[in-house]
Amino acid sequence: MDSVSQAMNIFGGYYETERGWRHYRAQGKTYDVQFNPRTLEWKCTCPHHIFKRVQCKHIKEIQGGKK
Numbered sequence: 001m002d003s004v005s006q007a008m009n010i011f012g013g014y015y016e017t018e019r020g021w022r023h024y025r026a027q028g029k030t031y032d033v034q035f036n037p038r039t040l041e042w043k044c045t046c047p048h049h050i051f052k053r054v055q056c057k058h059i060k061e062i063q064g065g066k067k
Contacts, residue, residue: 020036020037020038021034021035021036022034022035022036022037024062026044026057026058026061026062027061029046029058031044031045031046031058032044032045033045033058033059033062035062042055042059042063044056044058044059046058
């Protein structure tokens with residue numbers, strides 16, 4: 001587990017940027033799952049989401065609260 005994932009687990013499971021994006025990590029992965037509560041937009045850095053532009057399993061995992 002990398003240091004960013006470790007810190008996120010200690011401090012509530014996500015961190016928030018100054019622009020309002022919340023950054024999560026899928027269990028056991030290093031993909032950055034992002035959520036903007038203002039626009040309700042989800043993003044993930046996995047290839048499935050980037051190239052197919054669909055909700056990947058990592059986004060669904062975070063939405064389902066499986067962290």
